[in-house]
Amino acid sequence: MVRRNEIRAGEVAVDPPAATDAGLVFIGRIYTPWTDRRVCPRQGRADGPTCRIEVFPPWIAALDSIDHYERIEVLYWMHLSRRDLVRQSPANDGTARGTFSLRSPVRPNPIGSSIASLVKVEADGLLVRGLDCLDGTPLIDLKPDRTLFTPIAPRQPGDDQVGDG
């Protein structure tokens, strides 16, 4: 699938366990130019359109200092995706491969992750470029891009652990 919720030739659905192992809280909402899955970018681009990320109370205070980072990792909930496919055929050509070898929105836990360029911090959210999700997508987390972030916490033994010796 991807465009609609159809199952295509070669795709395999399973009967998944109930999704009750942990619960998410939607901490905001993402506004993009795309209102239909058939026009969404398949992957965000750094020169793409500006999108707005709204952060809901009581999480707004958590935005403090996010302006230190040029790029932000954005986690969001792909609320329209089915969750039961283990093999998918993105090209709808009869060939299929495993879900974990794809970045398709269809996954057991439909969490999208993007790296967005920070354009502006607003009172209750961010303007960014580089997203590829539908307008109205629920937000679940914001973090500094891992390649820009240096841990602030004191060093711990695992920091220096290498190999399997």
Place this chain on the structure above:
Amino acid sequence: MVRRNEIRAGEVAVDPPAATDAGLVFIGRIYTPWTDRRVCPRQGRADGPTCRIEVFPPWIAALDSIDHYERIEVLYWMHLSRRDLVRQSPANDGTARGTFSLRSPVRPNPIGSSIASLVKVEADGLLVRGLDCLDGTPLIDLKPDRTLFTPIAPRQPGDDQVGDG
């Protein structure tokens, strides 16, 4: 916090809404050398110890073709983390900053994301390097590293959309 669940000088907790907006299914478990938060690496390293990612049925078929990628994005559930801090003091020095400007495990939705180097695909999981999570951490998703993945689906209009014109 981070090491224990204490609140430190400068940290701010909120009364969060119930985490009932969406439900997760744990799709596997991660085995690492670290059994205590006080020894965990603060960030994974590509030359770190080999860790095992077990994938549970019925998701094992979704591993097909994951061996095409040298690096895998791993999403996991940091099950021991509190979720209510909007300001944190990683150095415990009286200064604090917003949760979204940190990669601390303490977040409204405690989802960790790492880029791991693929060592081996096994019948029911993976061996990887580069993780930083506790032994026994629940797995929630595996995807190809975004920088290695080229979408297979047909082009869509949003793929070519740039700027705000």
